[in-house]
Amino acid sequence: MKRVIILLAVSLMMLSCSTLRDAADVREPNVSFQNMSIDQITFDGVTLLFDFEVNNPNRFGVSAEQYSYEFFINERSFITGLQEERLSIGRESTQIIQVPVSLNFSEVYESFSSVLRQDSLSYALSTEVDFDVPVLGSRKVPVRTSGNIPIPKVPRITMGDFNVKDISLSGAEVEISFNVQNPNPFAISIANAAYELTVNGREWLDTTLGETIRVAGAERRTITIPVRLNSSQMGSALMDIMRGESTFNYDLKGSADISAELDGFRDGQSFPFDLSGVYTLD
Numbered sequence: 366m367k368r369v370i371i372l373l374a375v376s377l378m379m380l381s382c383s384t385l386r387d388a389a390d391v392r393e394p395n396v397s398f399q400n401m402s403i404d405q406i407t408f409d410g411v412t413l414l415f416d417f418e419v420n421n422p423n424r425f426g427v428s429a430e431q432y433s434y435e436f437f438i439n440e441r442s443f444i445t446g447l448q449e450e451r452l453s454i455g456r457e458s459t460q461i462i463q464v465p466v467s468l469n470f471s472e473v474y475e476s477f478s479s480v481l482r483q484d485s486l487s488y489a490l491s492t493e494v495d496f497d498v499p500v501l502g503s504r505k506v507p508v509r510t511s512g513n514i515p516i517p518k519v520p521r522i523t524m525g526d527f528n529v530k531d532i533s534l535s536g537a538e539v540e541i542s543f544n545v546q547n548p549n550p551f552a553i554s555i556a557n558a559a560y561e562l563t564v565n566g567r568e569w570l571d572t573t574l575g576e577t578i579r580v581a582g583a584e585r586r587t588i589t590i591p592v593r594l595n596s597s598q599m600g601s602a603l604m605d606i607m608r609g610e611s612t613f614n615y616d617l618k619g620s621a622d623i624s625a626e627l628d629g630f631r632d633g634q635s636f637p638f639d640l641s642g643v644y645t646l647d
Contacts, residue, residue, distance in 0.1 A: 393504050398509075401510070402629070407630070408470070413466045414465055415465075416461050417463075418460075418461055419460050419462055422457060426455050429495065432447075435491045438488055443473075448464075470516065484549065487511070488513070490510050493505050515550075517549055518548040519623075522640065524615065524617060526542045528540040529606060535595065541562065541570060543590075545586045549627075554578065554623070555579075558573065558578070559572070561619060563616040567600040611647075612646075619638055
């Protein structure tokens, strides 16, 4: 019986010593930034995913009660958030915390007008993880990262030329061109471009381009469409041109689907355009 009591006492002493060693060796978890990725980006906004690695060096598990974050643009606070979902990190292990941040570009432009003239914006993200650690109690561990994110701009479409190739009393053969300006540093592609062109109140063109047009970064492309117009379509513009009159009113409406060579860009975004003005033939 004494032998059993002695063995039990020794075991308790060893367990107590191990517990004391663990208590004496309690260390604060650390958090480090791992990666930022663009989950989705459009002309309207962007969703960013920030991955932080949480490392627990202790021989026992710890928990993160919550984490908060503050997102800065050009060193000015723009968004704050709080995530209260409990996170458990096992002994001597690591786990990833993902912090999503969504931006609406219209709201960004309202607060930072200078961004309208930029291809990207500089950001910083400060995150603070609130841990519950045995012996140490509550501990707040901060981490910060910064970088740049692109700002995609809608392409600009402008009226090009009206080139009258042949004209008679029955109508005219005309080449109508439109200019597509890509203001972005990356390439875009335009598909399913639909156009409606009205001249002096008469419909001259209603068509959809079957081809996909690639426009390199900071490039301008010209799209030329040959059109055969009869006298009914041209109306008074036919006689005006034949008499040497060269000025007429136009209205160009349409839409196109845009794809971009940019990570996270949602392809097939449709954008409309509506142009009107006065054109003078050379």
